[in-house]
Amino acid sequence: MACFVYILGSRSASGYRTYVGWTDNLERRLARHNDGTGARSTRGRAWVLLYAERYLTRGPAMSREWHLKRDRRFRKALTQGLAPLKA
Numbered sequence: 001m002a003c004f005v006y007i008l009g010s011r012s013a014s015g016y017r018t019y020v021g022w023t024d025n026l027e028r029r030l031a032r033h034n035d036g037t038g039a040r041s042t043r044g045r046a047w048v049l050l051y052a053e054r055y056l057t058r059g060p061a062m063s064r065e066w067h068l069k070r071d072r073r074f075r076k077a078l079t080q081g082l083a084p085l086k087a
Contacts, residue, residue, distance in 0.1 A: 003061035004054055005068060008033060008047040009079050016079040019047065020068045022061045026052060050078040 004026045008019040019042050023029035026049070032038040033047045055061040068074065 007051040009050040010045040018075040
């Protein structure tokens with residue numbers, strides 16, 4: 001079963017936010033985040049997929065998720081592609 005590690009991005013008046021997670025169905029998981037049934041910290045925002053990696057099994061995907069959650073520099077670089085919020 002293939003697994004994915006992903007980084008989502010969202011923008012608001014207060015700035016950008018990222019979320020890192022893993023799943024076995026990337027499209028379904030993104031839809032759940034955007035309809036408010038995903039992780040509690042993602043509710044109430046519109047999310048876009050910024051980055052994804054594919055793994056053959058769950059173990060390496062979960063390990064990579066752990067590392068990406070701690071790599072704020074990489075996540076900040078990904079948000080540079082998001083358009084600024086207009087007032």
